[in-house]
Amino acid sequence: MTYTVSDIAELFRHHLVLSIDDETADALLRQLVSEIAGMATTPLWRRAEWVFCDRCGTSIDTIPIHPDGHHHWDDGDFHRVDCWGKLG
Numbered sequence: 777m778t779y780t781v782s783d784i785a786e787l788f789r790h791h792l793v794l795s796i797d798d799e800t801a802d803a804l805l806r807q808l809v810s811e812i813a814g815m816a817t818t819p820l821w822r823r824a825e826w827v828f829c830d831r832c833g834t835s836i837d838t839i840p841i842h843p844d845g846h847h848h849w850d851d852g853d854f855h856r857v858d859c860w861g862k863l864g
């Protein structure tokens with residue numbers, strides 16, 4: 777029988793969360809998350825990195841920025857897509 781992630785999460789909820797007090801459940805969930813994270817072949821988390829649009833000041837997560845530096849002017853300024861190409 778194959779279990780879905782939701783099935784497994786429900787097992788955790790039933791056996792780890794609902795059957796014991798909140799403090800103990802939280803401690804066990806922390807341990808469980810740590811052990812599950814150890815199973816991953818690549819890091820599950822990354823440091824958040826942001827740049828600020830040099831035109832309007834909006835902060836932008838660096839993940840969606842094109843790796844070739846698209847939207848960076850030659851002088852190094854960055855403009856988000858809605859501000860790209862607007863002069864003055």
Ligand SMILES: [Zn+2]
Nearest residue numbers: 829831832859
């Ligand atoms: Zn902008």
